[in-house]
Amino acid sequence: MELKCCILVIFVFLVTSTRSQDCPSACTCTDGQKTMICRGLTSLPEAVDDHFTEFIFDNCNLQGEFPKMPVSYSHAHTLQIIHSNVESIADGAFEDMRELVMLSLRGNKIQVINSAKLFGLSSLLTIDLQGNQLTVIEDELFRHNPILNKVIFSDNPFTKINDRAFAQPENTDNPGPGSQIQYIELENCNLNTIPTAALCINSVLPNLVSLDLSHNDFSHLEEDLFEHTAEIEQLELDSCKIQKITKGTLAGLTKLKSLRLSNNILSAIDEESFADFFTSLNYIHLDYNKLTVVPYGLFNWAVVKVLNISNNPWECSCSNGWIQEYNVTPNDTNYNITCGSPEMYKGKNALQVMKYEIEPCAAPGSGPDPMIALYIAIPIIIILSIVTIFIIVKICILKKKDSHGRSAQYSLVYKPTTEKV
Numbered sequence: 340m341e342l343k344c345c346i347l348v349i350f351v352f353l354v355t356s357t358r359s360q361d362c363p364s365a366c367t368c369t370d371g372q373k374t375m376i377c378r379g380l381t382s383l384p385e386a387v388d389d390h391f392t393e394f395i396f397d398n399c400n401l402q403g404e405f406p407k408m409p410v411s412y413s414h415a416h417t418l419q420i421i422h423s424n425v426e427s428i429a430d431g432a433f434e435d436m437r438e439l440v441m442l443s444l445r446g447n448k449i450q451v452i453n454s455a456k457l458f459g460l461s462s463l464l465t466i467d468l469q470g471n472q473l474t475v476i477e478d479e480l481f482r483h484n485p486i487l488n489k490v491i492f493s494d495n496p497f498t499k500i501n502d503r504a505f506a507q508p509e510n511t512d513n514p515g516p517g518s519q520i521q522y523i524e525l526e527n528c529n530l531n532t533i534p535t536a537a538l539c540i541n542s543v544l545p546n547l548v549s550l551d552l553s554h555n556d557f558s559h560l561e562e563d564l565f566e567h568t569a570e571i572e573q574l575e576l577d578s579c580k581i582q583k584i585t586k587g588t589l590a591g592l593t594k595l596k597s598l599r600l601s602n603n604i605l606s607a608i609d610e611e612s613f614a615d616f617f618t619s620l621n622y623i624h625l626d627y628n629k630l631t632v633v634p635y636g637l638f639n640w641a642v643v644k645v646l647n648i649s650n651n652p653w654e655c656s657c658s659n660g661w662i663q664e665y666n667v668t669p670n671d672t673n674y675n676i677t678c679g680s681p682e683m684y685k686g687k688n689a690l691q692v693m694k695y696e697i698e699p700c701a702a703p704g705s706g707p708d709p710m711i712a713l714y715i716a717i718p719i720i721i722i723l724s725i726v727t728i729f730i731i732v733k734i735c736i737l738k739k740k741d742s743h744g745r746s747a748q749y750s751l752v753y754k755p756t757t758e759k760v
């Protein structure tokens with residue numbers, strides 16, 4: 340009887356305790372009660388259970404200032420408050436969230452972000468502020484987030500990115516490790532020049548490996564812009580208005596592996612533009628540009644894994660002889676590799692034309708390296724010139740001597756050949 344009673348008590352306890360772990364109404368909980376996903380709320384649940392570590396508040400109506408997060412959320416690892424009409428954030432709103440690794444405030448109406456609003460987020464690795472109404476990134480915005488690794492700022496109408504926006508406070512007595520940020524996304528941010536001081540200085544962002552600046556309005560890239568950003572491995576500049584890449588444009592990116600320049604108005608790329616990352620560049624996107632000729636020597640064909648040259652008006656001639664060998668493209672029916680000139684091939688498939696319609700071009704790169712050829716040719720030319728000059732001088736001397744009626748037997752040796760000319 341006592342045992343039965345005991346079991347009943349335990350049973351009741353279990354039922355009620357699981358019930359207390361239930362999801363708030365309007366939310367769903369998944370992943371063994373770790374993740375809570377709520378939609379359509381007008382405020383956040385005040386008390387949540389400890390075992391929840393991931394919170395997603397999507398399409399809620401949280402107009403006005405977002406208040407301080409209740410203490411019951413302090414175990415959270417992930418917090419997403421997205422598409423929820425948040426207009427501003429209270430200072431210290433997240434100050435108890437010392438374990439938070441990922442914060443997303445994507446798709447709200449936030450106009451101002453500053454370091455006071457991010458106070459306390461000492462474990463934060465990723466922050467996503469995409470699709471808000473931010474206009475300024477102030478100096479040392481992430482001063483309270485020392486291990487931050489990834490910053491997503493895309494789709495904001497920035498007017499000012501301060502020079503020390505991504506910098507960590509400097510302490511001359513004890514210089515810290517600097518910013519740990521490796522990934523920055525600034526797509527579609529209303530930028531018409533690259534904020535060089537903020538992004539391209541090694542001492543500010545010594546660990547930056549990936550920079551996405553696509554869908555901005557750059558038409559001109561300054562020379563040597565990237566000379567102090569040696570760690571960048573991935574650079575995305577799709578859908579800007581870049582017209583040409585010269586030798587200095589990308590100089591300094593000594594570890595670059597992936598370069599995206601799709602959908603610009605590129606008409607020229609100098610042959611040595613990729614020299615600094617010649618041996619590391621694996622992925623290159625040049626589709627949707629105005630390229631007609633690209634020199635064979637631009638790429639290190641031994642390391643190229645993907646080269647997208649779709650949708651350019653290629654000149655179908657031996658200047659682009661490499662196109663016939665072009666096989667680094669995955670099979671993709673979307674590929675449009677078309678001749679833009681000469682007139683007779685215009686609109687035709689460049690691979691077919693290059694293979695079957697033009698006279699065979701010398702296989703690219705098969706002949707001697709032009710530089711090696713030059714090194715061999717120069718001494719030969721010099722020697723030949725010296726010999727020629729020597730012969731001419733000698734002949735002149737002999738002619739003179741001859742006209743003075745001396746050394747006739749010497750002149751006989753040379754005279755016949757010269758006189759017949």
Ligand SMILES: *[C@@H]1O[C@H](CO)[C@@H](O)[C@H](O)[C@H]1NC(C)=O
Nearest residue numbers: 626627647649650669671673
């Ligand atoms: C290459 O570019 C074309 C045109 O932009 C696109 O449709 C295709 O998906 C690209 N391929 C790869 C592998 O990126």
Ligand SMILES: *[C@@H]1O[C@H](CO)[C@@H](O)[C@H](O)[C@H]1NC(C)=O
Nearest residue numbers: 649650651652675676677679
């Ligand atoms: C293929 O690329 C050429 C050159 O850019 C362009 O004129 C043509 O319209 C493109 N065709 C398709 C089907 O996209």
Ligand SMILES: *[C@@H]1O[C@H](CO)[C@@H](O)[C@H](O)[C@H]1NC(C)=O
Nearest residue numbers: 665666667668669670671672
């Ligand atoms: C690409 O297409 C060719 C012939 O059309 C085929 O032999 C090859 O296996 C294909 N490659 C891939 C990766 O699908």
